[in-house]
Amino acid sequence: MASPPPTAPSSRPRQFLGRLSLPERNYLADALRTETVGGILLLLAAAAALIWANVWPHAYESVLEDTVGPSGPLHLNLTLDAWAKDGLLTIFFFAAGIELKREFIAGELRTPSAALLPVVAAVCGVALPAIVFALANSGPGGHPGGWAIPTATDIAFALGVLAVVGSHLPSALRAFLLTLAVVDDLIAILIIAVFYSSGIKFWALGLSLAGLVLFWFLHRRGVHGWYLFVPLALVIWALMHESGVHPTVSGVAMGLLLRCHREGDEKQSPGERIEHLVRPLSAGVAVPLFALFSAGVTLSPAAIREVFTQAMPLGIVLGLLVGKSIGVFGGARLAARFTRAELNPQLTWADLFAVATLAGIGFTVSLLISELAFEGDHALADRAKAAVLLGSVLCALVATVLLKLRNRHYRQLCEEEDRDSDGDGIPDVYQQDDDPSWPQAR
Secondary structure, X not given: OOOOOOOOHHHOOOEEOOOOOHHHHHHHHHHHHHHHHHHHHXXXXXXXXXXXXXXXXXXXXXXXXXXXXXXXXXXXXXXXHHHHHHHHHHHHHHHHHHHHHHHHHOOOOOOHHHHHHHHHHHHHHHHHHHHHHHHHOOOOXXXXXXOOHHHOOOHHHHHHHHHHHOOOOOHHHHHHHHHHHHHHHHHHHHHHHHHOOOXXXXXXXXXXXXXXXXXXXXXXXXXXXXXXXXXXXHHHHHHHHHHOOOOHHHHHHHHHHOOOOOOOOOOOOHHHHHHHHHHHHHHHHHHHHHHHHHOXXXXXXXXXXXXXXXXXXXXXXXXHHHHHHHHHHHHHHHHHHHHOOEEOOOOOHHHHHHHXXXXXXXXXXXXXXXXXXXXXXXXXXXXXXXXXXXXXXXXHHHHHHHHHHOXXXXXXXXHHHHOOOOOOOOOXXXXXXXXXXXXXXX
């Protein structure tokens, strides 16, 4: 008599927000440690910018208008404000490009079934804030051109808030937030490239693309040496800047071109190795400096009143606080229902809603899009930035309250995840016989 065929693992319902494999958990812990430190520096830089701009406004404005860089055919004699948003954020998007590539190769986006939930959540978390903003600005006096401002999630700011308020968060929820932010960054750079590029110079764009091809060719041939790739990256960036396409696109492109899978006896792929070097520079230097040069807006009582009484800034606040949280939560809930994914029994949908509210903190990219959407109108851009700051603070406060309600439960989950009774470096939960991720953990 033939024995019945074994049950295929794929026949089980997939668990949403389940335990990560040990390698993925270790990678996540390392990445979030850097982002958390960067988030705290980002908060300090934003606070410094606000104090500087409100106490010594003329000094702040004069520093932003200082020009640095060579004159010539590529027009790189730029203000410090322009260097911050065009140069420093290219480093940020380069790191985001590497992280996105790694997610496709080894992370949550490597299989369609695993990728569906965070991708749908991210897409809904971009679409609904844009719709909320458009509705708020559909009448007289509205400014529909700023629709993209409330669509972004700032992972560093969110983790900085978690570090400051002392909230524990299980690794599965942190992984969801990180993956959501990675997809969000990809959508943001596509929006910037399509909607905020103008006056395209095709000769410069063509040369920049040729530089990207050379970058990929040298990398795939195993050529090493920062002294070769750093100058090449600078040339690619300068040509992209001259082309009229926003230069941060070049950062994402170069990040996506790096190889992030391991070959032979490699302990780290080139992409992982470079990300390990670049991430601290991005989170600890580039993004905080950008915040210092971009977050300095006037927050007088009149300016705060305008945020909640005028269509454009109110649309940003509602987009971040209402559109982002409902979009992310609703997208994930619908995707889980239609894919029949089962929620981790240790968590509730209220936990996901708290993380979705945390995703409403849209600082870095939202500030960038504020400047791009209202380029040439300094007063309108500052009003949008003030709305981004206040909307992000409101999201942080609401998320903090929601997370604190469950913080004791989160602490227990984190202690269980970290417990290592035999001191072998592998948490006990990964050595249980019924743990499906144990083969991967080894």
